[in-house]
Structures are given as structure tokens and as C-alpha cells.
Amino acid sequence: MARPKPVAQDRGRGLGRRKFLTFLVAAPTLTVAAKWGLDGFAPATAVPSLPSLADVGDLGDALIIGIKPTSHLMVLEITEDNRMRFELPRVEVGQGITTSMAMIVAEELDARLGDVDIQLSDSRPELQFNQFTAASTGVRVLWEPVRQMAADARARLVAAAAKRWDVPAGQLTTRDSHVWAPDGRSLSYGSLSADAREESAAGAEPKESSEFKVIGKPTTRLDAYNIVTGKALYTMDLPIEGALPTVVARPPTIKGTVASVDDQEAKAMPGVVAVTRIPSGIAVSAETFYDALRARDALKITWHAGPNDNLSDSDIRSQLKGTVEPLAAPKVRDSYLDVTFDFAFVNHAPMEVENAIAHVRDGKADVWMPSQAPIYAQQTIAEAVGLPEEAVRVHVNRAGGSFGRKLFLDAGLEAARVSRVIGRPVKLMWTRQDDMKHGRMRPRSHHTIRASYTAGEVMSFEHRMAGVVVDFTHGLGEALTSNTDDPNEFPSAIYFNMSQANPYNLGLAQQSMKDLILKIPTGSWRSVYSGVMRTAEEVVMDELAERMGEDAITFRKRMVKANSGKAVLAKAAEAANWGRGMPSGHAQGVGYHSEYRSHVACIVELDASDHPHVTKAVLVADVGQVVNPRGLEAQMLGSTMDGIATALRAGVHIDNGAVRESSYGDFLWTKHHDAKFEFEFHSISTTWEPGGAGELAVPAVCAAVANAYARATGTRPRSFPISF
Amino acid sequence: MQRKFKFFVNGERVEVDGDGDMPLLWALRDKLGITGPKYGCGSGICRACTCHLDGEEVQTCQVPLSECRNKRVTTIEGLADGDQLHPVQQAWIDADVGQCGFCQPGQIMTAVALLERTSEPSDADIAAIENMCRCGTYVRIREAIKAAAAGDVGTPDDPPDNDKPDKPGKPDNPGKSQDRGKGGKPDVGEPEESVEEPSEPDDSVIGGIGSSVG
Numbered sequence: 001m002a003r004p005k006p007v008a009q010d011r012g013r014g015l016g017r018r019k020f021l022t023f024l025v026a027a028p029t030l031t032v033a034a035k036w037g038l039d040g041f042a043p044a045t046a047v048p049s050l051p052s053l054a055d056v057g058d059l060g061d062a063l064i065i066g067i068k069p070t071s072h073l074m075v076l077e078i079t080e081d082n083r084m085r086f087e088l089p090r091v092e093v094g095q096g097i098t099t100s101m102a103m104i105v106a107e108e109l110d111a112r113l114g115d116v117d118i119q120l121s122d123s124r125p126e127l128q129f130n131q132f133t134a135a136s137t138g139v140r141v142l143w144e145p146v147r148q149m150a151a152d153a154r155a156r157l158v159a160a161a162a163k164r165w166d167v168p169a170g171q172l173t174t175r176d177s178h179v180w181a182p183d184g185r186s187l188s189y190g191s192l193s194a195d196a197r198e199e200s201a202a203g204a205e206p207k208e209s210s211e212f213k214v215i216g217k218p219t220t221r222l223d224a225y226n227i228v229t230g231k232a233l234y235t236m237d238l239p240i241e242g243a244l245p246t247v248v249a250r251p252p253t254i255k256g257t258v259a260s261v262d263d264q265e266a267k268a269m270p271g272v273v274a275v276t277r278i279p280s281g282i283a284v285s286a287e288t289f290y291d292a293l294r295a296r297d298a299l300k301i302t303w304h305a306g307p308n309d310n311l312s313d314s315d316i317r318s319q320l321k322g323t324v325e326p327l328a329a330p331k332v333r334d335s336y337l338d339v340t341f342d343f344a345f346v347n348h349a350p351m352e353v354e355n356a357i358a359h360v361r362d363g364k365a366d367v368w369m370p371s372q373a374p375i376y377a378q379q380t381i382a383e384a385v386g387l388p389e390e391a392v393r394v395h396v397n398r399a400g401g402s403f404g405r406k407l408f409l410d411a412g413l414e415a416a417r418v419s420r421v422i423g424r425p426v427k428l429m430w431t432r433q434d435d436m437k438h439g440r441m442r443p444r445s446h447h448t449i450r451a452s453y454t455a456g457e458v459m460s461f462e463h464r465m466a467g468v469v470v471d472f473t474h475g476l477g478e479a480l481t482s483n484t485d486d487p488n489e490f491p492s493a494i495y496f497n498m499s500q501a502n503p504y505n506l507g508l509a510q511q512s513m514k515d516l517i518l519k520i521p522t523g524s525w526r527s528v529y530s531g532v533m534r535t536a537e538e539v540v541m542d543e544l545a546e547r548m549g550e551d552a553i554t555f556r557k558r559m560v561k562a563n564s565g566k567a568v569l570a571k572a573a574e575a576a577n578w579g580r581g582m583p584s585g586h587a588q589g590v591g592y593h594s595e596y597r598s599h600v601a602c603i604v605e606l607d608a609s610d611h612p613h614v615t616k617a618v619l620v621a622d623v624g625q626v627v628n629p630r631g632l633e634a635q636m637l638g639s640t641m642d643g644i645a646t647a648l649r650a651g652v653h654i655d656n657g658a659v660r661e662s663s664y665g666d667f668l669w670t671k672h673h674d675a676k677f678e679f680e681f682h683s684i685s686t687t688w689e690p691g692g693a694g695e696l697a698v699p700a701v702c703a704a705v706a707n708a709y710a711r712a713t714g715t716r717p718r719s720f721p722i723s724f
Numbered sequence: 725m726q727r728k729f730k731f732f733v734n735g736e737r738v739e740v741d742g743d744g745d746m747p748l749l750w751a752l753r754d755k756l757g758i759t760g761p762k763y764g765c766g767s768g769i770c771r772a773c774t775c776h777l778d779g780e781e782v783q784t785c786q787v788p789l790s791e792c793r794n795k796r797v798t799t800i801e802g803l804a805d806g807d808q809l810h811p812v813q814q815a816w817i818d819a820d821v822g823q824c825g826f827c828q829p830g831q832i833m834t835a836v837a838l839l840e841r842t843s844e845p846s847d848a849d850i851a852a853i854e855n856m857c858r859c860g861t862y863v864r865i866r867e868a869i870k871a872a873a874a875g876d877v878g879t880p881d882d883p884p885d886n887d888k889p890d891k892p893g894k895p896d897n898p899g900k901s902q903d904r905g906k907g908g909k910p911d912v913g914e915p916e917e918s919v920e921e922p923s924e925p926d927d928s929v930i931g932g933i934g935s936s937v938g
Contacts (some may be wrong), residue, residue, distance in 0.1 A: 076787065094824030094859050220820045228813040228832060230760025230800035237759035245754060270743070289755035289763070290746045351764050351772055351858045352825040400762070400826030401858045432765040630820050634861070638823060639859025657885035664769045664856050673851040675862030 026450070030156060030196040036079070040648040049483030057567060058498050059480075060137040060371075060596055060692055064144075067130040071145040075121075075131070075338040076105065076153060082177055082190030084111045087121040089131040089266065089370055090138050092223075093350075093402035094638075095694045099222045103147060103627055104139075107151030107214040108115060108206055110174035111189065115512045118222070123374035123394035131474050134407060134524070136692025137498075138595045139627055149343055155381070158258035160249075161187050164403035193607075203331065206459040209687045218630040223398075224630040235368050235397045236429055239356050239646035240558060243427035244273055244285040247292045247416055249299050250438050252658035253337045255519055256306035258282060266295040268481050274422040275299070279439075281419045282409075285426060293431070298450040307519040309657035313444070316518070316654060317342060320446035323465035329508065339528065341447040341536040342719045344651030345451055345468075345659075347667055348442075348525055352400025353435045359425035364391040369412040374474025377409040383658065384413055385420045402643075404524040405440060407474040436667060437659045442525030443468035451506070451544055458544060461506035465533060469515035470495070471522045487707035490515060496529050503594040504559040510593045520654070526642055527698040530595055535647075538591045538703030538717065539624025552590050553578055564592055569600040569685055570621045575682055576603035580710075585609030591643075591700040596692025598623040600636075602643070605677075608712035612722070614644055614719035618680045619697055624688030631679045635694050640679065643701025645670045647709070651721045731792045733758060734802025734815060743839045744790030748782075749773045751789055760800035760829045771855040774830035781837035799826035800829035803836065806822065812836050815867075823859035831855045835869050844873050 039388040042557075069651035077085040086105050087183030092098045102116040109116075119510065120662070124131060126724075130141075154174055161179035162169035164187065171182050178186040251257065253674050261282050261314040263275040276283040282299055286292035290689035320342075327338065365387055371377045374394040382392040415428035430439070445467035454457040470492045472480070477491030480498075494512040525531065553573045557566045569592055582588060585608055592601045598621065605616040620637045626632050648667040654659035661667040702720075729740045733756060752758040752775075761784050764772030768786040775784050776798040777791075784797075803810045809817075812835050822828045834855050838845055850866050857865070871877055899908045 009902070056763060094822075095821070214901050219816060223825065224817045224820060224822055227822035227828050228800075228809070228816045232825045232830045233759070233828060234762070236753075236763070239757070288742075288750050290742070290750040290754070293766075349858055351762070351770065351824065351856065353763070385747045389893060399824060401824040401857075429763070432767070433771070487737060634820065634823055637863055638860040641862065656845070663765050663767055665767070669856065669858060670860060670862070671856060672853040672865070675866070677863075679863045720791070 025392065029140055030153060030193040044693060046223045048143045056576070058596065059135045060140045062136050062498070063129055063132070063141045067128070067141060067145070068405070070126065070128050070130050073124070073127055074145065074149065074344065074676055076146075076149045077197070078153060078189050078193040082115060082188045082192045084116045084177070084189070086116065087116050088118050088123040089124065089127050090133045090142075090368055091120060091374075091396050091399055091402075091406065093370065093372070093399040093406060094132065095138070095220055095635060096628060097133070099219060099607065100139050100627040100630060101142065103214045103219060104143070104146050105150045107212060108147045108176075109154050109189070110583070111177040113214060113219070113222070113332075113671060115173060115177045120398070122396060123371075123378040125375045125378065125389065129377065129479055131373070131375050133527075134476055136694040138688045138694075142690050144206075148204075151204045152201035155201040156194045156199040157189050158198040163199070164192070164195065172251060179549060207639055214630065215627050216623070217494070219628050220630060222485070226420055232398065232493040233354055234400050235357060235370055236355050236427065237369055238357060238397065240359070240368065240425055240427065240639060243357050243359070244422075244426040245289040245292045245433060246283050246285040246287065246428040247286070247296050247408040247417070248280060248428070248436055249276070249282040249284070249296045249301055250412060250627075251303045251306060253306040253309050254438060254521065254659065255308070255498060257304045259302040260305045262300040266299070268294040269298060270381060271295075273424070274418075276418045276421045278414055278417045280414060283414065283428070285418060285422060285424070287628055292621040293330070293494060296446065301695050306657050311518070311654060311657055313344070314536030316444055316516070317446060319336050319516055320444065320466040320468070323514045324446055325464045325512050325514055327448055327450045327462055327464060329450050329452060329460045329462040329510070331450070332454055332630040335454050336450060336452040337540060337547070338448070338450050338557065339543070340450070340542060340718060341532075341539070342531045343442075343445045343447075344534075344721060345520075345654065346442040346646055346650055347436055347439055347443045347661070348403045348405035349402060349435070349664070349669060350399070351404050354405075354411040354430040354439065355428060355433055356412035357425065357427045358412065360385050360387075360420040363387065364393075364418060364451070365419075366395065367412050368397055369409065369564055370393045370397050370402070370406045371409060371412070372402060372407045372692040373409075373475040377412055378490070380409060381413060381416045382611050385416050388706035403526040404528070407469075407523060432664070433662045436652075436662050438521065439524035440471070440521045442531065443470055443522045444522070445532050445533065447722070449540050451540055453544060453548060458506040460508040461502060461504075461510075461537075463502070463511040463533065463537060464518055465511070465513040466520060467513060467532070468518050468520055470528065472524070474523075499595065500529055500533055503561055503565060503592070504541070504556070504562055506559060526639070527695040530695075531582070531698045531702065532644065533676055534593050534699035535591075535662075535702040535720070536707060537708050538593075542710065543706045543716065551579070556590070556592055558591065562594060562599060564599040564622045564684070565592060566590070568599045568622055571682055572601035572603050572618055572620040575620065575680060576605075576616070578603060585688075585712055586615070587706045587708045587711035589706065589708065589711060591703030593696065593700040593703075597688070598619065598691030598693060598696050600697045600700045602640070602697060602704040604704045604708050606705060606708035606712055608709055612709060612712075614677045615679045616680075617701070619701070620682045620684060621693070621696065622684040622686055623693045623696065624686055624691045626683055626685070627690060629683060632683060632693055635677060636681045638699050639695065641675065641699035641702045642668045642698045644674060644705055646698070646721060647702045647705035649721050649723050651724050652672060729793055731791045731794060732796045734798060738791060742789055744788055746789045747785050748775070748787040748792055748797065749784035752797070758799050758801060762826055762829065764827065764830075765915060769854075769856070770827070771834060772827045772830040774833045776833060776837060776922075779840070781834055787812045797835075800833060802881060805831065810836065811875070811877045812868070812872045814840065814877040815868040818871060818877055819868040819919065821861050821864040821868050823861055827855060827857045831857065831865055835872070836867070838869070839873060845869060
């Protein structure tokens with residue numbers, strides 16, 4: 001099927017099909033691995049580096065190319081009992097990647113979806129860039145290699161059946177995990193798997209989208225049954241024999257350190273097994289978490305101050321204002337806007353607190369943890385406990401939410417350190433208060449925007465941001481900087497440049513970001529810079545439209561670069577009945593965002609008359625080929641709640657070096673009463689290769705809520721969250 | 725002070741040695757190995773630990789063992805009747821509610837309790853639920869609760885692959901549970917067979933750590 005021709009920002013979508021060859025792994029049954037390129041089976045080159053930014057559009061494109069040398073190391077096995085087992089080098093954090101991958105494998109193998117087992121792969125350093133779960137790249141990056149692996153496996157199974165029956169392969173068909181002969185005979189894949197090892201997959205091609213039977217069909221999560229029965233096991237639920245519940249006493253302010261500790265009383269308490277000093281505090285290991293928590297509270301610790309004890313939000317804001325690059329664009333008489341925005345710190349706050357199980361003994365270590373970057377975790381833990389990298393195994397387990405939090409290994413490192421000292425397996429958990437007071441956050445940021453316009457056209461759009469530096473030391477940051485000429489370049493700057501592009505034609509468009517280096521724990525937070533950058537820009541787009549006397553959506557459609565952008569905006573306006581009359585104190589608001597080769601428009605209706613809340617949300621997205629529409633809608637729904645939370649109420653204060661909030665009681669994330677709205681999602685069907693979807697809608701929704709608030713109240717939000 | 729506490733969990737009689745202040749959550753997870761109830765905040769706010777105590781919704785991180793004597797605890801593991809899912813569980817699958825799934829055992833236990841109190845909960849009743857979901861599945865939870873209330877559960881029209889469980893041996897159509905009645909009180913929390921109430925005093929002080937099963 002001919003693919004549509006890219007226009008403007010659509011460029012880069014639908015890259016030509018990349019060629020993957022496969023070869024066989026030595027195994028008793030058919031075990032296929034994908035291999036990119038025509039250059040034989042040479043091992044990956046020694047020093048990994050991602051392609052330079054000049055060659056690619058964004059991180060997803062970089063990873064698509066960057067994983068090619070190692071794609072052949074992924075494993076798809078057809079077992080004798082007719083299971084299709086794929087080792088997925090990603091983590092399931094709720095985004096539905098396991099279901100999407102099972103669908104892709106089932107599609108190309110013509111296997112029953114229920115016969116596919118997706119197993120999260122342990123850390124495998126040889127996979128290099130192909131074991132990051134980040135930047136909405138999962139389906140996008142694995143799409144071609146996994147389809148090719150499965151298509152090759154199917155071709156080999158057909159060839160094996162052809163030989164066994166002595167029937168030409170061309171007369172055989174495949175469905176329901178079986179090869180079928182014209183006379184109705186069938187053989188299960190499992191029964192053919194051993195023979196299939198000897199066969200060739202020459203010429204096997206993944207299906208065209210018109211042939212899809214599984215891909216594109218709304219499908220319930222494969223783990224739905226386990227979720228509703230309590231059988232889904234998170235790391236703290238794993239039955240690791242003898243693992244000791246462990247908690248850590250932490251300082252009163254961020255990154256404070258232990259001056260002295262009296263643990264006599266704590267050690268004498270029931271169930272207590274060990275008290276261990278680690279860099280982040282004092283760990284207590286006991287028979288139960290109840291015992292550990294009680295003993296932790298009985299520790300008598302004096303603390304050294306942390307590095308931020310003289311810093312509060314107002315100081316940080318002042319420093320950010322001093323950091324941001326000055327606006328430079330000329331002002332066009334009265335036809336310009338100069339506005340500033342501030343965004344508060346936001347905790348990731350996944351329901352599952354930081355946790356890990358570690359067993360360090362006999363010159364080796366096993367660590368069980370939810371990890372978006374397990375290779376980096378393996379390397380870092382090995383260094384921390386003084387073991388060679390290959391002696392450490394990180395077993396990746398499903399996460400109870402992440403939103404970027406599980407890029408890091410804070411708990412894994414602590415658990416390994418404690419286990420090394422006490423020689424027992426350790427099950428270490430942060431409390432919610434630990435996670436709120438010492439966890440990572442989307443950093444506070446300050447923005448200045450100047451937009452000049454004349455005669456119906458925008459002449460310039462300048463956006464300067466300063467933010468507390470985002471911590472990229474989780475492996476991906478190192479990969480980003482491995483190919484830069486400037487050794488001083490921060491991965492944050494590279495990621496910013498890689499991810500940020502104003503999606504509109506706004507004359508001279510400039511943007512920049514300056515880091516404020518503070519010792520405050522930060523991290524990528526769902527949508528990273530776009531969550532703040534694009535929200536601010538979308539608020540200004542509304543203001544520009546108003547100044548120029550144009551409807552907010554008409555204006556956007558006129559300015560947006562991509563045809564897909566025009567399409568999602570038009571569909572959203574129609575579906576939401578844009579411009580309909582609203583009662584006093586209520587208003588509609590719109591936001592648009594494009595990233596990861598995808599587009600989304602959001603229109604919300606907000607009741608700002610009392611305790612501002614959304615009463616309706618309509619989202620329209622074009623993410624290219626959709627693998628699982630039901631999963632896509634779930635991601636849009638989750639992003640909608642994130643956008644609402646960060647627009648209206650969710651933020652974290654810093655008071656004299658300490659986080660003020662301590663739990664969900666004062667960190668005001670959305671709850672059921674914030675979700676009373678009517679939710680509507682439309683997907684514009686295209687056959688572009690899949691773009692990213694998991695983070696896409698957060699900025700569009702946040703902006704739509706902000707713009708609705710402005711219309712409903714007459715006050716344009718300049719500081720987020722609006723109620724803080 | 726270590727004491728012996730006897731109660732019922734999902735119909736099984738259990739004894740836990742611990743002190744009376746130990747929250748039920750940790751007794752379930754660390755003493756009895758029942759991990760469906762989750763720790764999310766430890767202060768009763770997020771409600772990921774929600775279970776039923778004598779049929780009433782409770783936050784197990786806030787219920788001390790001393791209040792559990794002779795009572796019936798139902799966790800998410802005890803909600804289904806063997807392979808027959810509770811209608812609320814089936815409704816959750818039908819609506820594909822879960823994302824990360826971590827809060828859903830608590831959400832489901834809360835929803836079951838709500839439906840036992842109110843057979844046809846209004847939007848306001850559902851909006852008053854306090855359980856947190858950081859993935860933001862609230863809209864689908866509302867959909868699932870309403871479907872369960874209406875007895876509209878099970879997806880017989882779906883092709884078999886669609887809801888194929890990853891649990892071996894699950895019946896093909898676990899959703900056929902309408903016979904439990906519309907939002908009616910399901911048979912939860914009862915011992916599978918009649919079990920004699922513990923008659924001996926169950927606050928005997930014992931030494932050391934550990935638990936035994938009666």
C-alpha cells in the first residue's frame with residue numbers, strides 16, 4: 001500500500017521500511033532473532049553511540065537507528081508446547097507495551113494472541129540502546145524488527161510443514177498457531193519448531209497494513225485478569241525466599257547526611273535483624289515492614305544539613321529568572337506580547353513507591369526491580385557493591401506506574417548496598433513520605449515568551465526557558481552525549497533540542513533552555529520539557545489569536561505546519577462542538593501538541609465557578625498505525641488526568657531545602673471527584689508507521705485546561721498549578 | 725507485646741503472632757503472604773490496601789490486628805468464587821480498566837462495598853470514592869461500576885482471543901456471573917465450610933516471633 005507523502009512536520013513519518021534479516025539462535029526449538037542489515041552476522045561494534053542529531057528528527061528516530069546493530073539479540077522462541085515466547089527488552093509500567101507486542105507477534109506469526117507469552121527481559125548490556133523504556137518510543141522502535149522476527153519465524157514454520165507433508169509451501173496457510181494444508185490437515189507451530197530451525201526464511205516480509213487482523217483491533221490488556229484478581233505481582237509481592245523487609249531513615253531536608261546515630265534501642269526491638277548505614281541514611285531490616293518501620297522511628301539520628309537548606313521556592317524562582325536567556329527579538333510597536341510563566345516542581349508519585357529486592361552474595365548479585373534502564377542499573381549496582389558487571393543480574397519486574405520515575409535505581413542501589421553488608425536478601429521499600437520528600441520531581445521552570453505580530457501574521461515567537469536541571473544520569477543521558485563534539489554539553493540540552501520544536505509557522509521562531517544546577521532530585525516526567533514548554537506556548541497561542549481577532553482553532557489550523565495537525569484540530573472542533581454556548585463561569589479551551597511523529601488536539605470544558613473542574617474532555621490523535629486502539633485510549637485518558645492535575649492543583653513546594661508535601665493528602669493529584677467528566681477520544685486512522693503515544697497528550701490537555709480557565713475567569717494563568 | 729490473633733482470611737482460619745498495633749496490611753503481606761492489598765501511603769489516604777472486614781470496606785494500613793479477632797477479612801484474592809469472577813472483577817476486565825494495575829485491588833474492593841451499600845450508585849456516589857489512581861483510570865472505573873450495577877458484565881460477543889487470560893485453566897467465559905444478581909451482595913468473606921469460632925481466649929501472650937496456622 002502506498003504511504004502518504006510527508007508534508008512539513010509530517011516529514012520523517014513513514015520512513016521507508018527498514019530491512020531486517022534474521023538468523024537462528026542455537027536452541028532445540030525455533031528461536032529467531034532479528035538482524036538488521038545485509039552485512040552478515042558480525043557482532044555489534046564495541047563503542048555504542050547514537051546517530052548524531054543532524055541525521056535524525058528526535059530520540060525515537062535515533063533509537064530506531066541506534067538499535068539496529070543489536071536487534072538480532074532479541075529473542076522470539078516457538079516452544080514445543082506451542083507457545084510463542086518473546087523476551088521484551090522493555091518494562092511494563094501500565095502503558096500496555098506487553099499487550100501491544102503480543103499483538104504484533106500474533107499478527108505476523110498468525111498465532112492466537114492467547115498463545116503468545118511476553119516475558120520482560122533481564123538486563124542485557126549487549127542490547128545497548130535496545131533496553132530503554134523511555135520517550136514514548138516502545139512500539140515505534142520495536143515495530144519493524146519484531147514484525148520481521150515473527151514474519152521470518154512464520155516462513156520457517158511453513159517451510160518445515162511443506163517438507164513434512166511434501167506440499168509446496170505456497171499452498172499452505174497459517175492461522176491459529178498452526179500451519180494448514182489445502183486438505184484441512186494442520187500442524188501446530190510447536191510440533192514444527194524443531195524442524196523449522198533447518199529452514200530458510202528467505203523473502204519473508206511483514207504484512208501490509210491492509211492484511212492486519214490483530215493489529216488495530218481494540219484488545220483488552222493481557223494482564224487484565226491478573227490485575228483484577230491480585231495475581232499481578234509487583235516487586236514487593238515477589239516470593240524471594242528470606243528477603244528482609246527494609247526501610248531507610250532519611251534526613252529532614254533533601255540530601256542531608258547522617259552525623260551520628262544511636263541504634264541501640266532500635267536494634268533491641270522485636271523482629272529487627274540489622275541496622276545498616278548507607279549513603280542516603282540508616283537502613284533497618286526486620287522480619288516485617290511493621291517491625292522495620294517501628295525500629296526506624298526509634299533510631300536516634302543527628303543529621304548534617306543538606307545542600308539546599310537555604311533554598312525555598314521563591315529563591316529558586318529568583319535564580320531561574322537570573323538564569324533564563326534574555327529576550328532578544330525586536331518588539332513590533334504595540335503588536336507584541338511579553339509574558340512569563342512559572343511551573344512548580346511535580347513529584348512523579350506512582351502508586352507503587354520506590355522499591356527493589358537485592359541479594360548480594362558469593363561474588364554475585366541478583367536485583368529485582370521495576371526499571372526503565374536496567375543495563376544502567378546493572379552497571380551502577382556492580383560498581384557500588386564492587387562486583388564485575390557480569391556478576392550482577394537485574395530482573396526487570398512490572399512497575400506500579402512510573403511516569404519517568406523508574407528510569408532511576410534509587411531503591412535498587414540502596415537494597416544492593418544493604419544486602420552486601422548484611423549478607424541476606426533485602427526487600428527495600430521507600431515509604432510514601434520518603435518518595436514525596438526525597439523522590440524525584442519534574443523540575444521547577446521559568447519561561448519568558450515574546451511574540452510579535454502584524455497584519456494577521458506572527459512575525460516572531462521567542463521562548464526562553466530556565467529550569468532546575470533534569471537528571472539524565474540513567475544511561476540514556478550518557479548515550480545522548482556519546483556522539484557530541486562538546487564534552488561539556490549536558491544531555492539535558494541535547495534532549496531539549498531533540499524534543500522541542502514549535503509546531504506552528506510563527507515567523508522567526510526561537511527557543512532555548514538554560515539549566516540551573518541545584519542538588520535537588522529531578523528526573524524526566526511524562527512528556528519531559530514539552531509538559532511545560534508547550535503548555536506555555538499554547539496559552540500564548542490563544543492570546544495571539546485573541547489579539548488578532550481570530551478564533552483559537554481557526555488560528556491554530558492556519559498556523560500549524562503539519563496537515564495531520566490541521567486534521568486533529570478540525571476533528572476536535574467538530575466532535576466537541578467548539579464554540580457552543582457555555583453558562584457563566586464555564587468555558588471551552590483548546591490545546592494542541594505534536595511530538596514523537598504524532599499529533600493530538602484536546603478540547604476541554606471547564607466549570608471554574610467553584611473548585612475548577614473539567615466537565616468534558618475530547619481528544620483527537622493521529623499516532624500513525626495504531627496497534628491497540630483500546631490501549632491508545634487508555635494512554636489518552638491517563639494523559640488527560642495528568643494534564644488536569646498539573647494545570648490545576650498538583651505541585652510540590654520547597655521550604656528551606658525540604659519538600660513541604662508528604663503524601664497524597666497534600667500533594668493534590670486527581671481523584672475520582674476530578675474525573676466526573678465525559679471523556680471522548682477519536683483516533684484519526686492513518687497508516688504511517690506508529691508514532692509515540694504514551695506521553696503525547698499531557699501538554700495538549702494541560703494547555704486546554706489553562707485556556708479554558710482563562711476564558712471562564714478572564715484571568716490568564718501564568719503560574720502552574722493554578723491553585724498552589 | 726507479641727500475642728496470637730485468630731481470624732479468617734478469605735474463608736481460611738488463620739493465626740498471626742504479632743503485636744496488637746500491627747496494621748492488618750502488614751500481617752496480610754508479611755505474615756500471611758497475601759499480597760493483593762498494596763502499600764501506597766500507609767496513612768489511609770490512597771486506599772490501595774482496601775479490603776473488607778466483616779463485609780465492611782476498611783483500609784488495612786489503618787486497622788490494627790487487635791481489631792481483627794474472630795473477624796472475616798476478604799482480600800482481592802478471595803473475591804472470586806473459585807474460577808468464577810465477581811461481577812465487579814469481570815466489569816473491570818470488560819472496561820479494560822487497569823493500567824499499571826497497582827491500585828486496582830483496592831479500587832475493586834471499594835467498588836464491591838459501594839455496590840453492597842447502594843445497588844445503583846450515582847455519579848456523585850462514584851465521585852466520592854477516595855481511592856487514588858495515579859494512572860488516571862477513573863473514567864473507566866466509573867464505567868465498570870455502572871456496568872456491574874446494571875448486571876451488564878461479560879463479553880460473550882468478543883472473539884475468544886480478546887480476553888484470553890494469562891492464567892492457565894481459566895474458563896473460556898468467566899463473565900457468566902449475572903446470576904449473582906444485580907449488584908446483590910456476593911458471597912464473599914464467608915468461610916468455605918463452616919468453621920467453629922475460636923473458643924479459647926486468643927489474646928494469650930506468647931514469646932518470640934513467628935506465626936502458626938490453626
